[in-house]
Each structure stands twice: as structure tokens, then as C-alpha cells.
Amino acid sequence: MQLFGSEILGLGRGLPDRIMHNSELEKIVETSSEWIKSRTGIEKRYIAAEDEATSDLCAKAAVEALEKANVDASEIDLIIVATMSPDYMYPATAALVQYKIGAVNAGAFDLMAACSGFVYALVTAENFIRCGRYKKILVIGGEVFSKILNWKDRNSCVLFGDGASAAVISQTEDSSKGIISFELGADGSGFDKLIAVAGGTKNPITAEALEKKEHLLTMKGSDIFKFAVRIIPESIQRVLAKTDYKLDDIKLIVPHQANYRILESAAKRLGVGMDKFFMNMDKYANTSAASIGLALYDAFEEGALKKGDLTLLIGFGAGLTHATCIVRL
Numbered sequence: 001m002q003l004f005g006s007e008i009l010g011l012g013r014g015l016p017d018r019i020m021h022n023s024e025l026e027k028i029v030e031t032s033s034e035w036i037k038s039r040t041g042i043e044k045r046y047i048a049a050e051d052e053a054t055s056d057l058c059a060k061a062a063v064e065a066l067e068k069a070n071v072d073a074s075e076i077d078l079i080i081v082a083t084m085s086p087d088y089m090y091p092a093t094a095a096l097v098q099y100k101i102g103a104v105n106a107g108a109f110d111l112m113a114a115c116s117g118f119v120y121a122l123v124t125a126e127n128f129i130r131c132g133r134y135k136k137i138l139v140i141g142g143e144v145f146s147k148i149l150n151w152k153d154r155n156s157c158v159l160f161g162d163g164a165s166a167a168v169i170s171q172t173e174d175s176s177k178g179i180i181s182f183e184l185g186a187d188g189s190g191f192d193k194l195i196a197v198a199g200g201t202k203n204p205i206t207a208e209a210l211e212k213k214e215h216l217l218t219m220k221g222s223d224i225f226k227f228a229v230r231i232i233p234e235s236i237q238r239v240l241a242k243t244d245y246k247l248d249d250i251k252l253i254v255p256h257q258a259n260y261r262i263l264e265s266a267a268k269r270l271g272v273g274m275d276k277f278f279m280n281m282d283k284y285a286n287t288s289a290a291s292i293g294l295a296l297y298d299a300f301e302e303g304a305l306k307k308g309d310l311t312l313l314i315g316f317g318a319g320l321t322h323a324t325c326i327v328r329l
């Protein structure tokens, strides 16, 4: 079988209109702008409107990515939406996006790998393209966290934001382009570190569960912090070891945007400066499956990355999952 390369033809983002600064959170929970900024690097986040769901933000991101790629929605073979805040438990949010953008020839499914979702989706799409089965795939990460957060829990509600990002991935004859090496990982023993306890088949929604707010996100923040600080350098070293490249050859690492202190600690362990990591959590907070796509979008807009560059993407989060890949853009 002939192996093809893959390239990102266009990137898009879908953001709600409303911006919530840290100072607004001071009126909701016992916190301070300064605490949030100094402990996480976050300054503001976007918040969806009452009638805005994940599929709306995903469709917006997809339309921009298609425009930038100069690709018609009818050319798309497959839509993968990575999300942990879908419109409905079922059907798939990807199917709603398929309908909204008029991708009449596309298959569509959701992928749940929490904050690692964008990279899981990219690796999945890439494999369809490399083997020649599909030519054009929309990879989307989208979240409306504001509707699944417990706004009384200061440990979690200050950290997250709403948004979506999309990438049109296309087949190319140049097989040097695309994902060079990757690692998808999971440690399910940590399933309870970031979880919505009720709402699935284990604990269906009951009046008691609603009362206890068990359908909303709960998180053991310091355990996730320790997991992230360990897995980032370990996984980066492993994906590099599968190639002839060294960390020096990577132009920029585009990580999941959870907390700048996680990245500071990972940078120290890797022996690199913070300028090796692209960061934009100040603008969006943690947008989970959307975050790496939003970071890639901004890195291109700001000229920090361009076509041909070698980059490394790394996501980590609930599951506990992680996903890392080295990409020739």
C-alpha cells in the first residue's frame, strides 16, 4: 500500500462573544484575580451564550478552517469531534456539526479523550489519510465547559473556558509531511481524578445526584498537576526517541493549555527554557479538547509557526489520558 503524507490546510476557531475576566469570578466564589493569574497564568475565558452549544462553536471553527483551506464542506470525508461536553449524551456532536456545515459526504463521530482529545483525533485522522483511505478530514476540538462546571467550586470553576478549534487535514503526495511519531496513553486507575460522577450508566441522574451536583465536574487538582508534570517530559522523550530528532530540532512545543506552572515544571525537567512552549492560556483558560487547536491557531497567526516547521503537540487530562505527536507542518 502506498503511504501518503498529511498536511494541515487550514485552521479555524469558534468562540462565544462573551468574555469573563478573573475579576468577575471574585463575585461568584471566594477567589481573587491575582490568585488565579499567579497559580495558573489564566486572565480571562470565553463563556457560551444560553442558546449556544458545543456543536455551534465547532461548526463556527469548521467553517473558518474550510475557508482558510479553500475546501468545500462537500469534499470532507470524515468529521471527528473531540469533546467532553457534547450537546447531548447521544447523538454524536460530530453528526450535528456535519449537518450544520453541510458536509454531505462525511462520516462523523465523537472522540472522548478529555484534554488529550485534539491530539487523539489528529492521530486517528492522520492514519486514515496516510493509508490513502480518506483525502480530507475535519479534526475539531470543542467544549462548552461553562454548562458542566460547578460554579460554587472555586477549585475548578476558575480554570476552564468555552471554545472550539478545527483543522482541515488533507492528503499530500509528500510523505515527509504529517505525523512523524506519536504516543497515545491512558492510565484508567486515575479515572476519578477528573470526573462527572453522575449522568452515565454507572450513576444515572437522580434527584439526589442533582442535589449533590454529582453531574458536574469534580477534580483532584494537585493529583492532575503531579501527573502532568511527570507525563509531559517522559512522553516527549519517548516520541523523540522513536525518531532521529533531538529536542533542539523541535521549533516549538504546543502543549495543552492547563496551567503555566505545569509547563514551567516540565520545562525544567526537560532542561529547556519556557520559550520552547507556546502559551495562550491567559486568553482562553483551559478549553480541554479545543486548547491545542486554539494554541496552534494563535501560533500560526502570530508567526511563531509556519508551514514546514517541526512541532510537537502534547495533551494530558481526564482518564487519565495523554497524547503526544511530532508533526512536520
Ligand SMILES: CC(C)(COP(=O)(O)OP(=O)(O)OC[C@H]1O[C@@H](n2cnc3c(N)ncnc32)[C@H](O)[C@@H]1OP(=O)(O)O)[C@@H](O)C(=O)NCCC(=O)NCCS
Residues within 6 Å of the ligand: 030, 031, 032, 035, 036, 039, 040, 115, 154, 155, 156, 158, 159, 194, 219, 221, 222, 224, 225, 258, 259, 286, 316, 317, 318
Ligand atoms: C488547581 C490548581 C491551580 C491549584 O493550585 P495549587 O497551587 O496546587 O493550589 P493548592 O491545591 O495547593 O491549594 C492551595 C490553596 O488554595 C485554595 N484555592 C483553590 N482554588 C482557589 C481559588 N480559585 N481561589 C483562591 N484559593 C483557592 C485551596 O483551597 C487551598 O487552600 P488551603 O491550603 O486552605 O486548603 C493546580 O493544582 C492545578 O492547576 N492543577 C491541575 C488542574 C488542571 O489543569 N486540570 C485540568 C486537567 S487538564
